[in-house]
Amino acid sequence: MTSLAGNAVLTQNHFELFSLPVSFDLDLQQLSANFRALQQSVHPDRFANASAQEKRLSVQRAAQINEAYQTLKSPQRRARYILELQGVVFDDQSNPVMEPMFLMQQMELREALSGLKSKANPESELDKILASLKVAKKEILTQLAEQLNTPETADLDKASQLMHELQFLDKLQSESEAIEEELMDRL
Amino acid sequence: MALIQISEPGQSTKPHERKLAVGIDLGTTNSLVAAVRSGQAATLADEKGEHLLPSVVYYAKDKTRLVGKEARQHQISDPLNTISSVKRYMGRTLDDIKAKEPSLHYNFIQTDSTVPRIKTQAGEVSAIEVSAEILSVLKKRAELTLGDELTGVVITVPAYFDDAQRQATKDAGTLAGLNVLRLINEPTAAAVAYGLDKSSDGVIAVYDLGGGTFDISILRVTQGVFEVLATAGDTALGGDDFDHVIANWIKQQLGLDNSDKSLNNQVLGAACQAKQTLTTEQLANIEIEHNGIKATVELSLEQLNTLIDPLIKKTLMPCRRALRDAQIELDEVKAVVMVGGSTRVPRVRDRVGDYFKQPPMIDINPDTVVAIGAAIQADVLVGNKADSDLLLLDVVPLSLGLETMGDLVEKIIPRNTTIPVTRAQDFTTYKDGQTAMSIHVVQGERELVSDCRSLGRFSLKGIPPLVAGSARIRVTFEVDADGLLHVSAREETTGIESGIEVKPSYGLTDTEIEKMLLDSMEHAEEDIAARMLHEQQVEADRVLEALAAALDDDGDMLSTEERQSIDTAAENLAKLKTGNDDRAIKQAMQELDKVAEVFVSRRMDSNIRKAMAGHNVDEFNAQD
Numbered sequence: 088m089t090s091l092a093g094n095a096v097l098t099q100n101h102f103e104l105f106s107l108p109v110s111f112d113l114d115l116q117q118l119s120a121n122f123r124a125l126q127q128s129v130h131p132d133r134f135a136n137a138s139a140q141e142k143r144l145s146v147q148r149a150a151q152i153n154e155a156y157q158t159l160k161s162p163q164r165r166a167r168y169i170l171e172l173q174g175v176v177f178d179d180q181s182n183p184v185m186e187p188m189f190l191m192q193q194m195e196l197r198e199a200l201s202g203l204k205s206k207a208n209p210e211s212e213l214d215k216i217l218a219s220l221k222v223a224k225k226e227i228l229t230q231l232a233e234q235l236n237t238p239e240t241a242d243l244d245k246a247s248q249l250m251h252e253l254q255f256l257d258k259l260q261s262e263s264e265a266i267e268e269e270l271m272d273r274l
Numbered sequence: 275m276a277l278i279q280i281s282e283p284g285q286s287t288k289p290h291e292r293k294l295a296v297g298i299d300l301g302t303t304n305s306l307v308a309a310v311r312s313g314q315a316a317t318l319a320d321e322k323g324e325h326l327l328p329s330v331v332y333y334a335k336d337k338t339r340l341v342g343k344e345a346r347q348h349q350i351s352d353p354l355n356t357i358s359s360v361k362r363y364m365g366r367t368l369d370d371i372k373a374k375e376p377s378l379h380y381n382f383i384q385t386d387s388t389v390p391r392i393k394t395q396a397g398e399v400s401a402i403e404v405s406a407e408i409l410s411v412l413k414k415r416a417e418l419t420l421g422d423e424l425t426g427v428v429i430t431v432p433a434y435f436d437d438a439q440r441q442a443t444k445d446a447g448t449l450a451g452l453n454v455l456r457l458i459n460e461p462t463a464a465a466v467a468y469g470l471d472k473s474s475d476g477v478i479a480v481y482d483l484g485g486g487t488f489d490i491s492i493l494r495v496t497q498g499v500f501e502v503l504a505t506a507g508d509t510a511l512g513g514d515d516f517d518h519v520i521a522n523w524i525k526q527q528l529g530l531d532n533s534d535k536s537l538n539n540q541v542l543g544a545a546c547q548a549k550q551t552l553t554t555e556q557l558a559n560i561e562i563e564h565n566g567i568k569a570t571v572e573l574s575l576e577q578l579n580t581l582i583d584p585l586i587k588k589t590l591m592p593c594r595r596a597l598r599d600a601q602i603e604l605d606e607v608k609a610v611v612m613v614g615g616s617t618r619v620p621r622v623r624d625r626v627g628d629y630f631k632q633p634p635m636i637d638i639n640p641d642t643v644v645a646i647g648a649a650i651q652a653d654v655l656v657g658n659k660a661d662s663d664l665l666l667l668d669v670v671p672l673s674l675g676l677e678t679m680g681d682l683v684e685k686i687i688p689r690n691t692t693i694p695v696t697r698a699q700d701f702t703t704y705k706d707g708q709t710a711m712s713i714h715v716v717q718g719e720r721e722l723v724s725d726c727r728s729l730g731r732f733s734l735k736g737i738p739p740l741v742a743g744s745a746r747i748r749v750t751f752e753v754d755a756d757g758l759l760h761v762s763a764r765e766e767t768t769g770i771e772s773g774i775e776v777k778p779s780y781g782l783t784d785t786e787i788e789k790m791l792l793d794s795m796e797h798a799e800e801d802i803a804a805r806m807l808h809e810q811q812v813e814a815d816r817v818l819e820a821l822a823a824a825l826d827d828d829g830d831m832l833s834t835e836e837r838q839s840i841d842t843a844a845e846n847l848a849k850l851k852t853g854n855d856d857r858a859i860k861q862a863m864q865e866l867d868k869v870a871e872v873f874v875s876r877r878m879d880s881n882i883r884k885a886m887a888g889h890n891v892d893e894f895n896a897q898d
Contacts, residue, residue, distance in 0.1 A: 106886045121886065123499045123665075128881035130665055131694060131755040135455045135655035136293075136426065138817045140867045140874050146754050148878055150694040153667075157692065268595070 100172060101155035111166060111235035113159060122156040163224075163253055166231045166246070169238050175247055189252055192223065196259055203266060213267055220260050227253050293425040293656040295455065296416045297463070297648025300405060300429055300443065302361040303485055303615075305329050306642060307412040308649035309420060310658070315467070315649045317642050318419045326641065327415075330358040331407045333396035341411045354381055355394045360408075362486065363401035364446075365438030366390070374510075387786055388730070389442075402446045403790055409450035423812075426455035428652040430644050433459040433482070433489045434507040434671050436717045437729050437759045444756065449790055451805065453812075455655045457756040461491035462500060462666050463647030464613040467638055471498045471664055476608035479596075481626050481634065483589060484614040486512040490593045492600040492607075498663025503600035504690045505671050506592035511585065513549075513616030519581045520545035520573065524560055527571045537564055548573050553618045579621045586625045593629060599690050610634040613643055667692055670753055677714035677723045686751050689719065696752045700766075703747075707739040713749060715761070732761045738768045803856075810859040814851040817863055818844060821870065824877060831876045839869045 102109045105121045127133070129148040134141045158164045167177065185193075199216055206212050231249050234241040296309045296318070304326040308317040317325045324343070332345035333355045340348070348356045357380065363371055368382055368390040381393035391398040409429075416424060429452075431443050440457055447454035461480035470478055475496045482489040489507040493500050521541045524530075530537060541562060548558035558573045597604065610630045616622060617640050627633050638646065654662045669690045675683040676699065686697050701711065712733045718726030737745060746766040753759050821844060829837065847862040 104882075119496070123496060124885040125882060126499070126667060127663065127665055128885040129878060130667070132456065132655055132665055136657055136816060137820050138863075138867055138870070138874070140871055141820070141878070144874055144878050146694045146752070147696070148882065149755070150696040150752065153692045153695055264598075 104155050111232045125152045162228050169235045294420050295426050295652035295656040297428045297652045299645035302359050306645035307416050308645040310653040315646045331404050332356045333394035335395045337396045357404045360401045360404040365442040405446035406449035425656050426453040428456050428648040430460045430463050430648045433505040460644045463644045467643045467647035477606050478609040479607050480611045482613040483616040484512050488589050490596045492596050499665045501667045502669045504596045506596040516582050517545045528569045612636050672717045681723045693753050698750045701747045702743050703745045706742045709737045710735045734763050807856040810856040843869045
């Protein structure tokens, strides 16, 4: 007889669902292989001809697996999720205190962005900004990894601070991308 | 008494029986149906050997309807009763249509329904009904060719179709009496048709330029799994725009003005003709007759290229956007698939090839490639290919959001999120004793509600009366594998779950669908009763068969009592199925559903565990 555990799967955290250890550094290939194996077994396409009940359940499970996969796949969302598992509550309304160095760097990027449209070649300028954002993000993620590879011993305050910095960069990035779209539309 | 047949382990209940399933490309200009036969997917022809069915329906005075070529013959003599390109109106309100077509092609009328209707001499019809006529013809064609009733169909939609357009397409299928297994995106279908799951793994781009729309999809293929990473497009850009720029050029060359409508039509036709000529020739001769005077002009391939280059360039921007959303670099794209009639234009192929730095794939006829892919997917979905790894993981093409204060949109499900997906959002009441609220759902990327497409207001009724701000209503947005949005709500503090009724303000209501069904049948009431009964019987067969197979595989997950109650419910359904009470059959199915719930849930979880234990599904089903 197979295990009769009822809704055990629904209560698993994302790492457990994919049979992976809770750690920031992740075997991404394993993650996506496990994702595919899971979807092969529960995706609604495998139940297209099944009872209404099975269809419903399969949509629920497939959605849960998608959510878990998207969370773990993105370094940023993965970091936030690990912190949440450690009990950190993110309040999107709060304004945390930022390091002066970081703020300086932010202001420079923002100035470059606002002066962009008057530039002769805004696209290449924009590419430069996007590239430096990428570098800055990568740097923070490296620092986050140091903290979150062993979540039990992580400095949660430090990690949360880094997450806030990432959010700042994200905001800049989406503003840059909005400008990029504008530039594209103008062409 | 009919009992569930329990076959030997490892045998399906009806060995070697293939289920009939087809793929349908419900196109703007032409529609097609395709099926997999003896392992080969191909489009099906009508009795005259024609594969393409023009998407045109003629409504005659005596209420007969003609579909396809015969209908098209009435287009010039009786344009108001000959409906073509109806796909453009699917899921659209009258305001949407007016915004796009300042001078309406048909007599649209607004009724109390949110779905506009077109007045014809045979009565009023909606775009959904017109599409259902086309689907019915394809259904008949398939059943005639394949020799039996269809178990299910897959219908394709443009990747960029929003929720309302998808829902309308599915409703049209239901109305045509089809069991719609899945709506799949046209670009994904094309990738399947090319068998890209069978070649090596990697990232592919599907460039789909049709008559009126453009889509680009970036997919990752890994061991049979097509994962759509991003999709972008322009719903108002296509080969028709090529025709218009050519037409304007002709008028300029010949010094014609814009005032004469029939002349405009003639020039447009000539433009389209010239475009087609130039897919194989270097020079096209254009002849226009106006007020008895013939005028000619030559269009060179070079000139054509200059004319359409800006339009082609406009398609490359969504390509860039899609790559960025997918976080894929250009050099990671290992194949580019071309779909849609407009990709026959050599310049399009060249420019796309230049952009992606490789020659695009054009081996399969761009007109039939989508239907063929849909047929392959339909064959897998009905379970004819138990060992298939083919799995399509598609995305939400446009962000879904809610109206918050000040005309602002709060995104709930961002674009390019893999489906199915569920997201919950909490709301509260702002008045004491408030029992209803309305949620405005929009789709689009812009920040202002007025810049997005309104999907409608979902009204929540039956909220338990509480002090203002103390109710916590959790609204769940679910986008299913068809890309269709479902909204459900529950009050969390009192736990009233099913009491809250969610009603969308767009699309057809069940009553409307029923009425349309009635309208579509000659001996309406008997027909409808017979159809309902038949549908329930087919459904019951399906449910019983699936249950038998499941019990076969995993019967040992149940205790004796649990097994007993499932068997009893199944026997009851099997008995009622042979009678003629469709409601009783439906109810018996619901009862069986209920007692089987625990079994179904255990099986699903066991699937998950098996998948993670390194046993893949193939191994699991290998005994079939």
